[in-house]
Amino acid sequence: VNDLSDVSLTDVEINAKINIHEGITTKEIHNLLIESAANLISVEKPNYQFVAGRLLNYQLRKDVWKGKHAPRLSEFLNQGIKNKIYDPIILENYSEDEINKLGEFIDHERDYNFTYAGIKQLCDKYLIKDRVTGKIYETPQFAYILIAAYAFAKYPAETRLSYVRKFYDAISKHKINLPTPVMAGVRTSSRNYASCCLIGVDDTKDSITASATAVSMATANRCGIGIDVSKIRAVGSPIKNGEVVHTGLIPFLKIYESSVKAWQQNGLRGGSATCNIQWWHYEIEDVVVLKNNAGTDDNRVRKLDYTVGMSKLFYDRVLKDEDIILFNNAEVPELYEAWGTKDFDKVYKECESKKLKIKKKISARKLFSLIVKERVETGRIYILNVDHANEHGAWSDKVTMSNLCT
Missing domain, CATH: 3.20.70.20 (Anaerobic Ribonucleotide-triphosphate Reductase Large Chain)
Incomplete structure (x- = not known):
């Protein structure tokens, strides 16, 4: 949070009123900190929306990545296809080298630009999840790069990677918005993108x-x-x-x-x-x-x-x-x-x-x-x-x- 003004991690901790007891999980503590930061958002101190957003993002990464570091796109994609989360047709359109190149386009630091409301909306509505258990299967930047990759999969091989990169940059930097069917559907087997x-x-x-x-x-x-x-x-x-x-x-x-x-x-x-x-x-x-x-x-x-x-x-x-x-x-x-x-x-x-x-x-x-x-x-x-x-x-x-x- 060093890049944010008028925020205090101490205030977040104090406001959380965490009652440490035998058996409390780190996830419960993390949820209390997210809620605490969200409650500190005000007109006078709007930057707490980024603190709460980043805390939620850290929790999402831990749940999806099973650690602090992002997996390679090829590993993440293949596992998602194996689990029937992603449409396997992408493997017919892109070579392994191209998928590795797509992975180089990803900038996970862009997750830090989300406000709390923004990333919560993404988690609630747009990231692929099991809507019975609530389990989320992807993080924002993986979703963005895969949306771009699937969207331009049929473009000529000589130029499509440049289109994918431009589109990924535009949506991941929030320069353009996507309609719900595209945001939630492109990359899945539904193949229905009409709004x-x-x-x-x-x-x-x-x-x-x-x-x-x-x-x-x-x-x-x-x-x-x-x-x-x-x-x-x-x-x-x-x-x-x-x-x-x-x-x-x-x-x-x-x-x-x-x-x-x-x-x-x-x-x-x-x-x-x-x-x-x-x-x-x-x-x-x-x-x-x-x-x-x-x-x-x-x-x-x-x-x-x-x-x-x-x-x-x-x-x-x-x-x-x-x-x-x-x-x-x-x-x-x-x-x-x-x-x-x-x-x-x-x-x-x-x-x-x-x-x-x-x-x-x-x-x-x-x-x-x-x-x-x-x-x-x-x-x-x-x-x-x-x-x-x-x-x-x-x-x-x-x-x-x-x-x-x-």
Whole structure:
């Protein structure tokens, strides 16, 4: 701690109030010292966050390395592969000499730059561990170099080591952050690095059930979910020539809610999903209130978030205090096909003049006020300005939905 000002190891020892007794373990003493240093962190003496962080780092090294000195990367990696911690595919991509070279890139001194909160977060969420026993299998710099090595494994052999080094330096010096699936997943056998997954749902039994499965699988693989339910037909719609009456969106949203909450993101955190619905959907008024505390569990779906797709036409009618028509997608599928394109306004106006079984006229301002009210009260109603997303986005495909990450 010689490089830290306004810290005292004596104060850490005194504050720990260690009661030495027969049978007390060195690990228990170490934990008390970590807790003591953490309790000394204050606005006046912020450097205790580094003292506590280093004490936690020393304990981590002792547990993982079984001593003071770091093992060679090749030994550490091979043992991890043997214990089924790391993906063995890396041995197919890198030679032994290359792995030894990667080991030379590692600077374990960079662990000392962690604050207590930083390294604790790493231990709790991102380092590979047995989440039943709590046993951690790696230290930060080994995790960083392996993330870099796996990420660039398919690059040309002539240049990839330089890419690995640059990337390792950037993440180990905390110049860039990595999303959770990359930080926790790259180097494991899961081979799933996506943070976000967008799922479009068609108006069929097969699509609705398949999308629920996709939500479950994606959540289990650490993805945050965006679901577009705007194609699902409106409540009261006929099915099989009127043999069945459609139950509407809410029962299906409950399925997605259950799918998301039944799975954890690979043990790291609970699943999450954002349902997208366009402003012109027949059930928009019922969907935007699903998050609030009114109503009952039967008519609320509170564990999902909601995004309302907006467009210039809607905003224009709000400003002019004009009415809008809410539609059933099953009757006007061309409306969704035009959503997010320059043709939408024209198609929408054509649909307004059609004679349809299920449609509803409401005030644009009334709907906008309802959306704003729910957004203010719950904080979990989001807006996607689809015209801007398509005009200014870098994507060649049409954007119709999003999720909280993007």
